[in-house]
Amino acid sequence: xxxxxxxxxxxxxxxxxxxxxxxxxxxxxxxxxxxxxxxxxxxxxxxxxxxxxxxxxxxxxxxxxxxxxxxxxxxxxxxxxxxxxxxxxxxxxxxxxxxxxxxxxxxxxxxxxxxxxxxxxxxxxxxxxxxxxxxxxxxxxxxxxxxxxxxxxxxxxxxxxxxxxxxxxxxxxxxxxxxxxxxxxxxxxxxxxxxxxxxxxxxxxxxxxxxxxxxxxxxxxxxxxxxxxxxxxxxxxxxxxxxxxxxxxxxxxxxxxxxxxxx
Numbered sequence: 001x002x003x004x005x006x007x008x009x010x011x012x013x014x015x016x017x018x019x020x021x022x023x024x025x026x027x028x029x030x031x032x033x034x035x036x037x038x039x040x041x042x043x044x045x046x047x048x049x050x051x052x053x054x055x056x057x058x059x060x061x062x063x064x065x066x067x068x069x070x071x072x073x074x075x076x077x078x079x080x081x082x083x084x085x086x087x088x089x090x091x092x093x094x095x096x097x098x099x100x101x102x103x104x105x106x107x108x109x110x111x112x113x114x115x116x117x118x119x120x121x122x123x124x125x126x127x128x129x130x131x132x133x134x135x136x137x138x139x140x141x142x143x144x145x146x147x148x149x150x151x152x153x154x155x156x157x158x159x160x161x162x163x164x165x166x167x168x169x170x171x172x173x174x175x176x177x178x179x180x181x182x183x184x185x186x187x188x189x190x191x192x193x194x195x196x197x198x199x200x201x202x203x204x205x206x207x208x209x210x211x212x213x214x215x216x217x218x219x220x221x222x223x224x225x226x227x228x229x230x231x232x233x234x235x236x237x238x239x240x241x242x243x244x245x246x247x248x249x250x251x252x253x254x255x256x257x258x259x260x261x262x263x
Contacts, residue, residue, distance in 0.1 A: 032139065033141065035141060036139060036140075036141045036147070038176075039141065039147060039172065039176055040129065040134060040139060040147075042176050043126065043147075043170075043178060044129055044130060044131045044134065046126060046129070046177075046178065046214050047126040047127065047129040047130045048130065048131070049211075049213060050093070050125070050126055050213065050214075050215075051127075051130065052091070053211070054085070054093060054208070054213055055087070055208055055209055055241055055242075056085065056086040056087050056093075056241070056242040057084070057085055057208060057240060057241055057242050058083065058084040058085075058239070058240060058241075058242045059082075059083045059084075059236040059237060059238060059239040059240075060080065060081075060082065060083070060236070060237050060238045061079075061080070061081045061082070061083040061097055061234055061235070061236055062079070062080050062081075062234065062235050062237070063078075063079055063081075063232065063233055063234030063235065064076070064077065064078055064079075064231075064232070064233045064234075065077040065079065065114040065115050065116050065117055065230075065231070065232050066115060066116065066230070066231045066232075067115030067116060067228070067229075067230055068228065068231065069227050069228055069229075070227045071229075074115075075115040076115075077102065077103060077114055077115060078101075078103050078104065079099060079101060079102055079103075079107075079112075079114075080099070080100050080101040081097040081098055081099045081100055081101075081252065082097060082098045082100060083095070083096075083097040083236060084096055084097070084098075084242055085242075086242060095119060095120065096251035097251060097252055098250065098251055098252050099112055099252040109252075110250050110252060110253060111252060111254070112252055112253075112254065113254065114232075114254060115230060116223060116230025116231060116232050117232060117254050118196055118199070118219070118221040118232045118234075121199065121201055121216055121219040121221070121234070125181070125201050125203070125216045125219075126178070126181075126214075128149065128166075128168075128181075128183075135152075135161075136151060136152060136155060136158070136161035136162075137149045137150060137152060137166070138151075138152055142169070145171055145172045145173070145174070146169055146170070146171055146172070147169065147170045147172065148168070148169045149166075149167070149168055149169070149170070150166060150168075151163065151164060151165060151166040151167070162189075162193065163189075164185045164186060164188075164189035164192070164193055164195065165184075165185050165186025165188065165189050166183060166184075166185050166189070167183065167184055167185075168181060168182050168183025168184065169181070169182060169183075177203075177205075177214060178203050178214055179203055180200070180201070180202050180203065181200070181201050181203075182198075182199070182200040182201075183198075183199055184197060184198050185197060190223075196221045196222070196223050197222065197223055197224065198221060198222045198223075199219070199220070199221045200219070200220045200221075201216050201218070201219045201220075202216075202217050202218040202219075203215065203216060203217060204217035206239045208239070208240070208241055209241065215236065215239060216236055217235065217236055217237075218233075218234070218236075219232075219233065219234050219235075220233045221233075
């Protein structure tokens with residue numbers, strides 16, 4: 001998940017693995033037990049459904065963006081927005097949002113500078129489990145309902161993968177449905193790929209066009225640099241098909257803020 005650090009404030013994306021060339025040949029992953037193979041195949045199917053078959057949709061996004069210095073909150077922003085994920089002519093899912101409220105007051109401008117902002121937590125939440133991405137990671141069924149994963153040690157020698165120090169885990173319910181995922185990346189990856197150091201996502205089932213999808217419901221990300229910390233939290237609700245009857249407003253742009261971080 002990419003992020004905007006407290007001192008840069010520019011919206012970025014979910015995981016470095018998303019930079020995999022479409023036709024790139026990923027390395028072969030290690031052999032897994034039949035149980036783990038079955039779970040990874042299920043997660044791959046879910047990830048592919050989000051990438052290829054999830055229809056265009058819109059959700060209400062409510063969230064909080066904070067900038068802290070030495071643990072003290074220096075800027076706090078509550079926001080509400082209409083998030084939309086729309087299929088492009090090329091087939092990709094493009095995520096954007098339009099702000100409707102800032103700190104409880106109506107907001108209609110085309111841009112806003114948050115103290116900290118993250119995008120990609122909705123349309124790219126399960127990218128690690130795509131069939132083309134799974135060989136970049138080592139997966140372990142550490143306990144019933146929990147899969148741990150980390151980037152392969154030789155990722156740097158396989159151009160399709162990225163040596164980002166990725167390490168995380170996912171929780172599954174008794175039926176094998178993903179309910180939660182957390183991951184961290186190395187400090188070097190934060191600099192090289194502009195990834196947020198920590199991200200956690202909760203998932204919930206949403207029915208669209210008669211099909212049940214596991215969609216992001218709640219996301220938390222954090223970024224620390226020296227005494228400064230950025231924190232972003234968002235919840236998605238009331239998700240429904242995006243149709244022509246929906247009024248389309250220009251997406252909100254997160255603009256750079258050249259001011260110094262709070263001291």
